[in-house]
Amino acid sequence: MKLKLANIMAVFFFSLSPVDANADPDLSAGKQLFQMCAACHGAAGEGNQSMNAPASAGQSKWYIKQQLNNFRAGIRGSHPQDTYGRQMIPIASMLKDSQAVEDLASFIDTLPLTNPKATIVADTDRGRAAYGVCASCHGANGEGVEALNAPRLSHQHDWYITRQIRNFKQGVRGSHAKDFYGNQMRNMSLILANDQQIDDVAAYINTLD
Incomplete structure:
Protein backbone atom coordinates (compact mmCIF):
# COMPACT_ATOMS: atom_id res chain seq x y z
CA MET A 1 0.00 0.00 0.00
CA LYS A 2 2.82 2.40 0.92
CA LEU A 3 4.63 1.56 -2.32
CA LYS A 4 1.48 2.16 -4.34
CA LEU A 5 0.96 5.54 -2.65
CA ALA A 6 4.57 6.50 -3.32
CA ASN A 7 4.15 5.62 -7.01
CA ILE A 8 0.99 7.73 -7.25
CA MET A 9 2.74 10.65 -5.59
CA ALA A 10 5.70 10.36 -7.94
CA VAL A 11 3.46 10.39 -11.00
CA PHE A 12 1.53 13.36 -9.62
CA PHE A 13 4.53 15.57 -9.00
CA PHE A 14 6.81 14.61 -11.84
CA SER A 15 4.05 14.83 -14.43
CA LEU A 16 3.95 18.58 -13.93
CA SER A 17 5.44 20.57 -16.80
CA PRO A 18 9.00 21.82 -16.30
CA VAL A 19 9.22 25.50 -15.41
CA ASP A 20 11.90 28.13 -15.39
CA ALA A 21 13.49 28.24 -11.94
CA ASN A 22 13.63 32.02 -12.23
CA ALA A 23 10.00 32.46 -13.24
CA ASP A 24 7.46 34.28 -11.12
CA PRO A 25 5.35 32.11 -8.80
CA ASP A 26 2.71 30.10 -10.62
CA LEU A 27 -0.28 29.98 -8.27
CA SER A 28 -2.11 27.54 -10.51
CA ALA A 29 0.80 25.10 -10.30
CA GLY A 30 1.05 25.75 -6.57
CA LYS A 31 -2.63 24.95 -6.12
CA GLN A 32 -2.15 21.69 -7.99
CA LEU A 33 0.82 20.78 -5.81
CA PHE A 34 -1.15 21.62 -2.68
CA GLN A 35 -3.72 18.94 -3.46
CA MET A 36 -1.29 16.37 -2.07
CA CYS A 37 -0.61 18.50 1.02
CA ALA A 38 -4.35 18.88 1.60
CA ALA A 39 -4.69 15.15 2.24
CA CYS A 40 -3.07 15.73 5.65
CA GLY A 47 -4.21 21.38 9.90
CA ASN A 48 -5.48 18.06 11.21
CA GLN A 49 -4.53 16.66 14.59
CA SER A 50 -5.63 13.15 13.67
CA MET A 51 -3.03 13.25 10.88
CA ASN A 52 -0.47 15.05 13.08
CA ALA A 53 -0.40 17.79 10.46
CA PRO A 54 -0.05 21.43 11.60
CA ALA A 55 -1.79 24.40 10.05
CA SER A 56 0.11 25.64 7.01
CA ALA A 57 -2.31 28.47 6.25
CA GLY A 58 -1.14 31.77 7.66
CA GLN A 59 2.46 30.69 8.03
CA SER A 60 5.00 33.03 6.44
CA LYS A 61 5.96 32.18 2.87
CA TRP A 62 9.68 32.45 3.60
CA TYR A 63 9.35 29.95 6.45
CA ILE A 64 7.32 27.48 4.38
CA LYS A 65 10.06 27.58 1.74
CA GLN A 66 12.81 27.21 4.32
CA GLN A 67 11.24 24.18 5.96
CA LEU A 68 10.33 22.48 2.69
CA ASN A 69 13.94 22.86 1.58
CA ASN A 70 15.14 21.55 4.95
CA PHE A 71 12.96 18.48 4.55
CA ARG A 72 14.17 18.01 0.96
CA ALA A 73 17.79 18.19 2.11
CA GLY A 74 17.24 15.91 5.12
CA ILE A 75 18.15 18.74 7.49
CA ARG A 76 14.79 18.40 9.18
CA GLY A 77 13.14 15.06 9.84
CA SER A 78 16.35 13.04 9.80
CA HIS A 79 16.35 12.26 13.53
CA PRO A 80 15.12 8.68 14.10
CA GLN A 81 12.71 9.85 16.81
CA ASP A 82 11.15 12.56 14.65
CA THR A 83 8.34 10.29 13.47
CA TYR A 84 6.20 12.93 11.82
CA GLY A 85 9.11 14.93 10.46
CA ARG A 86 10.45 11.81 8.77
CA GLN A 87 7.10 11.39 7.03
CA MET A 88 7.53 14.83 5.47
CA ILE A 89 10.89 14.06 3.83
CA PRO A 90 9.56 11.91 0.96
CA ILE A 91 6.64 14.29 0.46
CA ALA A 92 8.87 17.37 0.22
CA SER A 93 11.30 15.46 -1.99
CA MET A 94 8.56 15.18 -4.60
CA LEU A 95 9.01 18.89 -5.24
CA LYS A 96 11.37 18.61 -8.17
CA ASP A 97 13.05 22.00 -7.99
CA SER A 98 13.14 25.42 -6.34
CA GLN A 99 10.39 26.65 -8.65
CA ALA A 100 8.00 23.99 -7.36
CA VAL A 101 8.83 25.04 -3.80
CA GLU A 102 8.21 28.67 -4.73
CA ASP A 103 4.88 27.86 -6.41
CA LEU A 104 3.62 25.78 -3.50
CA ALA A 105 4.70 28.27 -0.83
CA SER A 106 3.15 31.12 -2.82
CA PHE A 107 -0.18 29.32 -3.02
CA ILE A 108 -0.16 28.52 0.70
CA ASP A 109 0.52 32.21 1.27
CA THR A 110 -2.89 33.00 -0.25
CA LEU A 111 -4.79 30.85 2.27
CA PRO A 112 -6.57 32.74 5.07
CA LEU A 113 -5.52 32.47 8.69
CA THR A 114 -7.08 29.71 10.73
CA ASN A 115 -8.26 29.94 14.33
CA PRO A 116 -7.37 26.61 15.95
CA LYS A 117 -9.38 25.57 18.98
CA ALA A 118 -7.54 25.18 22.25
CA THR A 119 -6.82 21.58 23.20
CA ILE A 120 -4.56 22.30 26.18
CA VAL A 121 -5.82 23.47 29.56
CA ALA A 122 -3.05 25.47 31.21
CA ASP A 123 -2.30 28.77 32.93
CA THR A 124 -2.25 31.52 30.30
CA ASP A 125 -1.09 34.12 32.83
CA TYR A 131 6.36 34.11 26.46
CA GLY A 132 8.26 37.35 27.05
CA VAL A 133 11.47 35.62 25.99
CA GLU A 143 3.37 37.27 14.19
CA GLY A 144 6.90 36.12 13.35
CA VAL A 145 9.92 38.18 12.31
CA GLU A 146 11.66 37.20 9.09
CA ALA A 147 14.77 39.26 9.87
CA LEU A 148 15.30 37.02 12.90
CA ASN A 149 14.25 33.83 11.09
CA ALA A 150 11.44 33.45 13.61
CA PRO A 151 8.19 32.02 12.19
CA ARG A 152 4.63 32.92 13.05
CA LEU A 153 3.35 31.16 16.16
CA SER A 154 -0.13 32.64 16.41
CA HIS A 155 -2.94 30.79 14.63
CA GLN A 156 -1.05 27.51 15.02
CA HIS A 157 -2.38 24.48 16.90
CA ASP A 158 -1.31 24.31 20.54
CA TRP A 159 -0.67 20.55 20.33
CA TYR A 160 1.79 21.16 17.49
CA ILE A 161 3.59 23.95 19.33
CA THR A 162 4.06 21.81 22.44
CA ARG A 163 5.37 18.90 20.36
CA GLN A 164 7.89 21.07 18.56
CA ILE A 165 9.16 22.70 21.75
CA ARG A 166 9.63 19.26 23.29
CA ASN A 167 11.36 18.06 20.13
CA PHE A 168 13.77 20.98 20.34
CA LYS A 169 14.43 20.34 24.03
CA GLN A 170 15.14 16.66 23.41
CA GLY A 171 17.33 17.30 20.36
CA VAL A 172 14.86 15.57 18.07
CA ARG A 173 14.68 18.80 16.11
CA GLY A 174 17.42 21.38 15.65
CA SER A 175 20.35 19.02 16.19
CA HIS A 176 21.38 18.70 12.53
CA ALA A 177 24.70 20.44 11.88
CA LYS A 178 23.20 22.48 9.03
CA ASP A 179 20.05 23.51 10.89
CA PHE A 180 21.48 26.77 12.18
CA TYR A 181 18.18 28.39 13.15
CA GLY A 182 16.80 25.16 14.53
CA ASN A 183 19.86 24.92 16.74
CA ALA A 193 12.09 23.98 32.52
CA ASN A 194 9.25 21.46 32.36
CA ASP A 195 6.15 20.27 30.52
CA GLN A 196 3.88 22.55 32.53
CA GLN A 197 5.75 25.65 31.37
CA ILE A 198 5.58 24.40 27.78
CA ASP A 199 1.83 23.90 28.09
CA ASP A 200 1.40 27.33 29.67
CA VAL A 201 3.25 29.04 26.81
CA ALA A 202 1.33 27.11 24.14
CA ALA A 203 -1.98 27.95 25.82
CA TYR A 204 -1.05 31.63 25.85
CA ILE A 205 0.05 31.59 22.21
CA ASN A 206 -3.38 30.18 21.36
CA THR A 207 -4.91 33.45 22.62
CA LEU A 208 -2.80 35.64 20.31
CA ASP A 209 -4.26 37.18 17.18
Whole structure:
Protein backbone atom coordinates (compact mmCIF):
# COMPACT_ATOMS: atom_id res chain seq x y z
CA MET A 1 0.00 0.00 0.00
CA LYS A 2 2.82 2.40 0.92
CA LEU A 3 4.63 1.56 -2.32
CA LYS A 4 1.48 2.16 -4.34
CA LEU A 5 0.96 5.54 -2.65
CA ALA A 6 4.57 6.50 -3.32
CA ASN A 7 4.15 5.62 -7.01
CA ILE A 8 0.99 7.73 -7.25
CA MET A 9 2.74 10.65 -5.59
CA ALA A 10 5.70 10.36 -7.94
CA VAL A 11 3.46 10.39 -11.00
CA PHE A 12 1.53 13.36 -9.62
CA PHE A 13 4.53 15.57 -9.00
CA PHE A 14 6.81 14.61 -11.84
CA SER A 15 4.05 14.83 -14.43
CA LEU A 16 3.95 18.58 -13.93
CA SER A 17 5.44 20.57 -16.80
CA PRO A 18 9.00 21.82 -16.30
CA VAL A 19 9.22 25.50 -15.41
CA ASP A 20 11.90 28.13 -15.39
CA ALA A 21 13.49 28.24 -11.94
CA ASN A 22 13.63 32.02 -12.23
CA ALA A 23 10.00 32.46 -13.24
CA ASP A 24 7.46 34.28 -11.12
CA PRO A 25 5.35 32.11 -8.80
CA ASP A 26 2.71 30.10 -10.62
CA LEU A 27 -0.28 29.98 -8.27
CA SER A 28 -2.11 27.54 -10.51
CA ALA A 29 0.80 25.10 -10.30
CA GLY A 30 1.05 25.75 -6.57
CA LYS A 31 -2.63 24.95 -6.12
CA GLN A 32 -2.15 21.69 -7.99
CA LEU A 33 0.82 20.78 -5.81
CA PHE A 34 -1.15 21.62 -2.68
CA GLN A 35 -3.72 18.94 -3.46
CA MET A 36 -1.29 16.37 -2.07
CA CYS A 37 -0.61 18.50 1.02
CA ALA A 38 -4.35 18.88 1.60
CA ALA A 39 -4.69 15.15 2.24
CA CYS A 40 -3.07 15.73 5.65
CA HIS A 41 -3.01 19.50 6.21
CA GLY A 42 -6.60 20.11 5.11
CA ALA A 43 -8.15 21.70 2.03
CA ALA A 44 -7.72 25.16 3.54
CA GLY A 45 -4.38 24.40 5.20
CA GLU A 46 -6.13 24.38 8.57
CA GLY A 47 -4.21 21.38 9.90
CA ASN A 48 -5.48 18.06 11.21
CA GLN A 49 -4.53 16.66 14.59
CA SER A 50 -5.63 13.15 13.67
CA MET A 51 -3.03 13.25 10.88
CA ASN A 52 -0.47 15.05 13.08
CA ALA A 53 -0.40 17.79 10.46
CA PRO A 54 -0.05 21.43 11.60
CA ALA A 55 -1.79 24.40 10.05
CA SER A 56 0.11 25.64 7.01
CA ALA A 57 -2.31 28.47 6.25
CA GLY A 58 -1.14 31.77 7.66
CA GLN A 59 2.46 30.69 8.03
CA SER A 60 5.00 33.03 6.44
CA LYS A 61 5.96 32.18 2.87
CA TRP A 62 9.68 32.45 3.60
CA TYR A 63 9.35 29.95 6.45
CA ILE A 64 7.32 27.48 4.38
CA LYS A 65 10.06 27.58 1.74
CA GLN A 66 12.81 27.21 4.32
CA GLN A 67 11.24 24.18 5.96
CA LEU A 68 10.33 22.48 2.69
CA ASN A 69 13.94 22.86 1.58
CA ASN A 70 15.14 21.55 4.95
CA PHE A 71 12.96 18.48 4.55
CA ARG A 72 14.17 18.01 0.96
CA ALA A 73 17.79 18.19 2.11
CA GLY A 74 17.24 15.91 5.12
CA ILE A 75 18.15 18.74 7.49
CA ARG A 76 14.79 18.40 9.18
CA GLY A 77 13.14 15.06 9.84
CA SER A 78 16.35 13.04 9.80
CA HIS A 79 16.35 12.26 13.53
CA PRO A 80 15.12 8.68 14.10
CA GLN A 81 12.71 9.85 16.81
CA ASP A 82 11.15 12.56 14.65
CA THR A 83 8.34 10.29 13.47
CA TYR A 84 6.20 12.93 11.82
CA GLY A 85 9.11 14.93 10.46
CA ARG A 86 10.45 11.81 8.77
CA GLN A 87 7.10 11.39 7.03
CA MET A 88 7.53 14.83 5.47
CA ILE A 89 10.89 14.06 3.83
CA PRO A 90 9.56 11.91 0.96
CA ILE A 91 6.64 14.29 0.46
CA ALA A 92 8.87 17.37 0.22
CA SER A 93 11.30 15.46 -1.99
CA MET A 94 8.56 15.18 -4.60
CA LEU A 95 9.01 18.89 -5.24
CA LYS A 96 11.37 18.61 -8.17
CA ASP A 97 13.05 22.00 -7.99
CA SER A 98 13.14 25.42 -6.34
CA GLN A 99 10.39 26.65 -8.65
CA ALA A 100 8.00 23.99 -7.36
CA VAL A 101 8.83 25.04 -3.80
CA GLU A 102 8.21 28.67 -4.73
CA ASP A 103 4.88 27.86 -6.41
CA LEU A 104 3.62 25.78 -3.50
CA ALA A 105 4.70 28.27 -0.83
CA SER A 106 3.15 31.12 -2.82
CA PHE A 107 -0.18 29.32 -3.02
CA ILE A 108 -0.16 28.52 0.70
CA ASP A 109 0.52 32.21 1.27
CA THR A 110 -2.89 33.00 -0.25
CA LEU A 111 -4.79 30.85 2.27
CA PRO A 112 -6.57 32.74 5.07
CA LEU A 113 -5.52 32.47 8.69
CA THR A 114 -7.08 29.71 10.73
CA ASN A 115 -8.26 29.94 14.33
CA PRO A 116 -7.37 26.61 15.95
CA LYS A 117 -9.38 25.57 18.98
CA ALA A 118 -7.54 25.18 22.25
CA THR A 119 -6.82 21.58 23.20
CA ILE A 120 -4.56 22.30 26.18
CA VAL A 121 -5.82 23.47 29.56
CA ALA A 122 -3.05 25.47 31.21
CA ASP A 123 -2.30 28.77 32.93
CA THR A 124 -2.25 31.52 30.30
CA ASP A 125 -1.09 34.12 32.83
CA ARG A 126 2.03 32.10 33.54
CA GLY A 127 2.30 31.47 29.82
CA ARG A 128 2.20 35.21 29.11
CA ALA A 129 5.09 35.79 31.50
CA ALA A 130 7.15 32.97 30.01
CA TYR A 131 6.36 34.11 26.46
CA GLY A 132 8.26 37.35 27.05
CA VAL A 133 11.47 35.62 25.99
CA CYS A 134 9.81 34.16 22.88
CA ALA A 135 8.44 37.58 21.92
CA SER A 136 11.93 38.98 21.46
CA CYS A 137 12.18 36.97 18.23
CA HIS A 138 8.65 35.83 17.34
CA GLY A 139 6.97 39.15 18.05
CA ALA A 140 4.64 40.33 20.81
CA ASN A 141 1.64 38.88 18.99
CA GLY A 142 3.40 35.79 17.68
CA GLU A 143 3.37 37.27 14.19
CA GLY A 144 6.90 36.12 13.35
CA VAL A 145 9.92 38.18 12.31
CA GLU A 146 11.66 37.20 9.09
CA ALA A 147 14.77 39.26 9.87
CA LEU A 148 15.30 37.02 12.90
CA ASN A 149 14.25 33.83 11.09
CA ALA A 150 11.44 33.45 13.61
CA PRO A 151 8.19 32.02 12.19
CA ARG A 152 4.63 32.92 13.05
CA LEU A 153 3.35 31.16 16.16
CA SER A 154 -0.13 32.64 16.41
CA HIS A 155 -2.94 30.79 14.63
CA GLN A 156 -1.05 27.51 15.02
CA HIS A 157 -2.38 24.48 16.90
CA ASP A 158 -1.31 24.31 20.54
CA TRP A 159 -0.67 20.55 20.33
CA TYR A 160 1.79 21.16 17.49
CA ILE A 161 3.59 23.95 19.33
CA THR A 162 4.06 21.81 22.44
CA ARG A 163 5.37 18.90 20.36
CA GLN A 164 7.89 21.07 18.56
CA ILE A 165 9.16 22.70 21.75
CA ARG A 166 9.63 19.26 23.29
CA ASN A 167 11.36 18.06 20.13
CA PHE A 168 13.77 20.98 20.34
CA LYS A 169 14.43 20.34 24.03
CA GLN A 170 15.14 16.66 23.41
CA GLY A 171 17.33 17.30 20.36
CA VAL A 172 14.86 15.57 18.07
CA ARG A 173 14.68 18.80 16.11
CA GLY A 174 17.42 21.38 15.65
CA SER A 175 20.35 19.02 16.19
CA HIS A 176 21.38 18.70 12.53
CA ALA A 177 24.70 20.44 11.88
CA LYS A 178 23.20 22.48 9.03
CA ASP A 179 20.05 23.51 10.89
CA PHE A 180 21.48 26.77 12.18
CA TYR A 181 18.18 28.39 13.15
CA GLY A 182 16.80 25.16 14.53
CA ASN A 183 19.86 24.92 16.74
CA GLN A 184 19.13 28.40 18.05
CA MET A 185 15.62 27.30 18.97
CA ARG A 186 16.95 24.20 20.63
CA ASN A 187 18.96 26.39 22.98
CA MET A 188 16.03 28.73 23.62
CA SER A 189 13.65 25.85 24.36
CA LEU A 190 15.77 24.87 27.35
CA ILE A 191 14.55 28.01 29.11
CA LEU A 192 11.21 26.24 29.62
CA ALA A 193 12.09 23.98 32.52
CA ASN A 194 9.25 21.46 32.36
CA ASP A 195 6.15 20.27 30.52
CA GLN A 196 3.88 22.55 32.53
CA GLN A 197 5.75 25.65 31.37
CA ILE A 198 5.58 24.40 27.78
CA ASP A 199 1.83 23.90 28.09
CA ASP A 200 1.40 27.33 29.67
CA VAL A 201 3.25 29.04 26.81
CA ALA A 202 1.33 27.11 24.14
CA ALA A 203 -1.98 27.95 25.82
CA TYR A 204 -1.05 31.63 25.85
CA ILE A 205 0.05 31.59 22.21
CA ASN A 206 -3.38 30.18 21.36
CA THR A 207 -4.91 33.45 22.62
CA LEU A 208 -2.80 35.64 20.31
CA ASP A 209 -4.26 37.18 17.18
